[in-house]
Amino acid sequence: MGAVLQRDADRTRRALLDAAAAAIRAHGPGVSLDAVAREAGVSKGGLLHHFRTKDTLLVGMVEEWTARFDAAVQRHVDPDDDRPGRLCRAHIRAAFDDLGVDDQLWGHPSVLTALLAVPEVLHRARASEDRWRSDLGADGLHPQRSLLIARTLDGVWMSELLEGRVDHSERQQTRDLLLGLTEQTGPLLPGTTDARRDRS
Amino acid sequence: MGAVLQRDADRTRRALLDAAAAAIRAHGPGVSLDAVAREAGVSKGGLLHHFRTKDTLLVGMVEEWTARFDAAVQRHVDPDDDRPGRLCRAHIRAAFDDLGVDDQLWGHPSVLTALLAVPEVLHRARASEDRWRSDLGADGLHPQRSLLIARTLDGVWMSELLEGRVDHSERQQTRDLLLGLTEQTGPLLPGTTDARRDRS
DNA sequence: TTTAACCGACCGTCTGGACGGTATCTTGGA
DNA sequence: TCCAAGATACCGTCCAGACGGTCGGTTAAA
Structure with a gap:
């Protein structure tokens, strides 16, 4: 045939x-x-x-979504880059370059809303978040940096989702700023030398 | 009476x-x-x-929520603090100290989901976001700092919402880190001296 | 007496999903 | 190569239950 x-x-x-x-x-x-x-x-x-069932459909949507994002990050890993923070940088680039809210079919508040309403979807999202957290934590950057970057990416995403529009200049600045933050490995704040602060 | x-x-x-x-x-x-x-x-x-109508109820909920948050920020403004970034600091403290996801009746993914489903709620949220954006922009910090802080706060909020649990140690670190970032007014990255970068 | 707060039965509508059916593909035996 | 027969993809009707909102009625305040 x-x-x-x-x-x-x-x-x-x-x-x-x-x-x-x-x-x-x-x-x-x-x-x-x-x-x-x-x-x-x-x-x-x-x-x-x-x-x-309807929920199965929505769960299918998150699976698709997370798979796409994971693939995007892998695609953005620079093979010539072996400095600390390479995964972080790929993550940043994927988030900014492949997840534009503008043209993206999925980047819409309603879609998020529909997905979050399903408990199973939340589980998946959390599992995915956990994976990223540990992967990015082992990327060689100071915890202050990876933590700040991860949260900022979440914030940018959610902010654009809520706003419904995108300030491209601000977006670009944020992207560059985050990438810049991965270029050094020390603490962000003077005086805090290390993450290990247990004194007990 | x-x-x-x-x-x-x-x-x-x-x-x-x-x-x-x-x-x-x-x-x-x-x-x-x-x-x-x-x-x-x-x-x-x-x-x-x-x-x-049901939507009216949900809109009422956001009004309540934003009113509470605005009040919390005002409560956290330190009268003895007249350095740049005072509003930013109040914002950070309000977000971390008054919006705990643990005990908060409102900090639950389902609540967010229910609210976001109403278009009018989105409008309100966007209006509120716009106000904060301009207020924080006029707080005297370098744009890189206020931008990063604002997005990080969004990210922390959403992250805790999705995760459903809170790592108190990480939370505390993030709080201190953000507060620390408000203590200087210069750019975060060396080489970028100013936000005005138009070269065209 | 008027008005605002509150009640609770009722109705029209909508939707998830079950179900029984049809069309197309695949497999294996001869 | 062909046929039989099971498996898989897809169709479209039907229904029970749920839900939002209306409405006429009731009770407390002014």
């Missing part, structure tokens, strides 16, 4: 995930399965075949 | 707002009005009397 199959489960599945994001943007976090199915050009029954 | 009224519209109204938060924590972002009313010890009709 032809290279283009009329039935391609994988393609349909991915189409449904994208359609879900689009439908949520259009109809808000409370989209109906009907709307998603319609957006994907599939019947409701077809949707339910791939995702047996 | 009797000290204790059997009918006290204000008290009921506030009880409903708290009950809404509690009910959302218990039943998820999609609570029914019935559940909220029950939690507040009021009939559904009573609830609808104070908040004519």
Whole structure:
């Protein structure tokens, strides 16, 4: 038969995930399965075949999302860079260059809202966050730096999400600032020489 | 005027707002009005009397929340402090000392989720964010500092919300770090002397 | 008596998901 | 190569339950 199959489960599945994001943007976090199915050009029954419940669909969306982000970070790791903070830098670049809220289908408050409403999604998000926390912690930078950078990236993301618009100049400045902060390994503040401060 | 009224519209109204938060924590972002009313010890009709629609109730919740936060910041402004960054410091202290996710009725992912689902809530949040942005921008610190601090505060908040738990040691470190960053007014990175970088 | 606070039964609507069916693909035996 | 038969992808109707909000009524305050 032809290279283009009329039935391609994988393609349909991915189409449904994208359609879900689009439908949520259009109809808000409370989209109906009907709307998603319609957006994907599939019947409701077809949707339910791939995702047996609505929550399953939303969980599928986070999986897709985290997979994309992980891949983006890997893509941004500079092979010629072997200084401390290389993963941090890749993380920063991925966050700023690949996760633009502008054109991104997923970067929309409604999508976030819809996803966070599912407990299982929260679990996944937390697990992912834990992984990043430990990976970035072992990146060779002073804890003050990696901590500040990680939180700032979260903040930028959430801020852009809430604001709904992006100040490109500010965005660029923040990006450069964070990258600059990875270029030294010492503490950010004078007087605090090390993270180990237990005196008991 | 009797000290204790059997009918006290204000008290009921506030009880409903708290009950809404509690009910959302218990039943998820999609609570029914019935559940909220029950939690507040009021009939559904009573609830609808104070908040004519569900969205109105949620908008009421953000108003309450932002009012509390604004008041907290004002409370944390140190009258003896007239150095640059005093508002920033108050902001930091308010965020860390008055917005603990632990005991706070409102600091719960479900509550955030429920609120973000309402367009009007987003508008309010954005307006509030804009106010803070301009206030903090006029606080006398180098833009790199105020920008980083603001985004970090957002990130800490959202991170704790997602994580659901709080690492008190990390929290304390972040707090001290941010406060420390307000103690100098120069740029954070060497080489960047000023925010004005237009070269075109 | 008027008005505001509050009640609770009721209704129209919506939606998740079950289900029974159809079309297409795959497999393996001859 | 062909056929049978099971498996997989997809369809579209149907329904029970839930929920938001209306409304006529009731009780306390002014």
